[in-house]
Amino acid sequence: MSAPLLELRDVTAELPVEGELRPVLRGVGFSLARGEVLGVVGESGSGKSMLARAILRTLPDGARCGGEVLLDGVDLLSLGGAALREVRAQRIGMVFQDPRAFVDPLWRAGAYVTEPLRVNHRLGREEARAQALRLFGDVGIVEPERVFRAYPHELSGGMLQRVAIAGALATDPDLLIADEPTTALDVTIQAEIMAVVQELSRTRGMATIFVSHDLDLAAMVCDRVLVVYAGAVMVEQPTARLLEAPSHPYARALLDARPRVDARLPRMQTVPGQPASAVRAPEGCPFHPRCAYAVDRCRTAALTPQEVRPGEVTTCVRLQAGELPTLKETRAIVV
Numbered sequence: 304m305s306a307p308l309l310e311l312r313d314v315t316a317e318l319p320v321e322g323e324l325r326p327v328l329r330g331v332g333f334s335l336a337r338g339e340v341l342g343v344v345g346e347s348g349s350g351k352s353m354l355a356r357a358i359l360r361t362l363p364d365g366a367r368c369g370g371e372v373l374l375d376g377v378d379l380l381s382l383g384g385a386a387l388r389e390v391r392a393q394r395i396g397m398v399f400q401d402p403r404a405f406v407d408p409l410w411r412a413g414a415y416v417t418e419p420l421r422v423n424h425r426l427g428r429e430e431a432r433a434q435a436l437r438l439f440g441d442v443g444i445v446e447p448e449r450v451f452r453a454y455p456h457e458l459s460g461g462m463l464q465r466v467a468i469a470g471a472l473a474t475d476p477d478l479l480i481a482d483e484p485t486t487a488l489d490v491t492i493q494a495e496i497m498a499v500v501q502e503l504s505r506t507r508g509m510a511t512i513f514v515s516h517d518l519d520l521a522a523m524v525c526d527r528v529l530v531v532y533a534g535a536v537m538v539e540q541p542t543a544r545l546l547e548a549p550s551h552p553y554a555r556a557l558l559d560a561r562p563r564v565d566a567r568l569p570r571m572q573t574v575p576g577q578p579a580s581a582v583r584a585p586e587g588c589p590f591h592p593r594c595a596y597a598v599d600r601c602r603t604a605a606l607t608p609q610e611v612r613p614g615e616v617t618t619c620v621r622l623q624a625g626e627l628p629t630l631k632e633t634r635a636i637v638v
């Protein structure tokens with residue numbers, strides 16, 4: 304196997320909350336190969352955006368970060384300002400939840416692609432324009448010329464997100480980080496945008512981190528999924544395995560909370576109990592107060608990821624000890 308493009312080792316982050324540094328990321332580790340699409344899934348407040356921002360080194364002011372974020376073996380956490388700006392400009396593309404929050408209403412859509420091309424790749428005006436129109440085509444914009452000249456308010460949310468993706472791809476990045484890129488969009492548009500991201504990852508050999516609170520959506524496009532809770536990776540599994548035999552009670556609960564077509568069973572939309580905020584997580588396994596399988600030692604045992612099968616890493620001490628051969632659907636128990 305070739306060396307991973309991206310590897311996180313024991314990444315921690317602390318943020319100042321009410322005058323005190325509190326953990327938001329707890330020992331996050333994973334690796335990502337070129338061409339692979341990795342999902343990061345968890346409830347709101349679980350630290351998904353902080354994880355994306357730790358990789359880009361754009362955590363809020365006063366944050367403290369530890370561990371290593373290796374991009375082709377180079378630790379981004381130890382880079383100086385100029386080298387870091389270069390990596391961000393040339394090697395990593397970023398797409399956010401609400402495209403309107405990130406566009407300047409006075410810029411025409413085309414500029415989101417031509418600017419990075421002209422600044423970072425030093426292309427001339429005409430060359431940049433031609434390249435932008437090609438990229439608009441790649442992201443499924445059917446009237447690239449019209450969209451190129453349009454102002455943001457003249458475009459729908461879905462169209463604007465396609466423009467934002469084209470902008471993120473302009474410098475042909477090795478890594479794309481998409482943080483809830485479709486959350487602000489209609490369901491039908493979501494699937495179209497996701498198909499674009501997946502296709503581009505494959506054809507360009509680009510590694511993609513897809514952040515979402517929606518496990519179904521992540522499962523549609525990701526090869527592998529990390530399920531995060533309270534700033535920690537609870538389980539990492541290939542997508543098909545995760546759906547079939549999740550290796551963590553929290554992942555089981557997320558699966559069971561999905562809306563179902565089959566209405567014979569009572570329908571539950573959420574995992575029971577309050578999500579633990581990353582900054583106020585309990586001792587031991589942070590999920591233990593909501594876990595149908597928790598025993599005494601879950602309250603105290605340190606969170607230690609362990610590979611239980613090839614490519615399958617869990618922090619659940621009971622699964623690690625082989626005490627839970629199969630996690631049954633919790634629906635029947637908790638309703």
Ligand SMILES: Nc1ncnc2c1ncn2[C@@H]1O[C@H](COP(=O)(O)OP(=O)(O)O)[C@@H](O)[C@H]1O
Nearest residue numbers: 318327347348349350351352353363580581582
């Ligand atoms: N600027 C900030 N200062 C302090 N805490 C923050 C800040 N932004 C987010 N948090 C806290 O960090 C945790 C993780 O947030 P976030 O990564 O945005 O979650 P997610 O993206 O999974 O919804 C949450 O508990 C949130 O309240």
Ligand SMILES: [Mg+2]
Nearest residue numbers: 351352353483
């Ligand atoms: Mg977020």
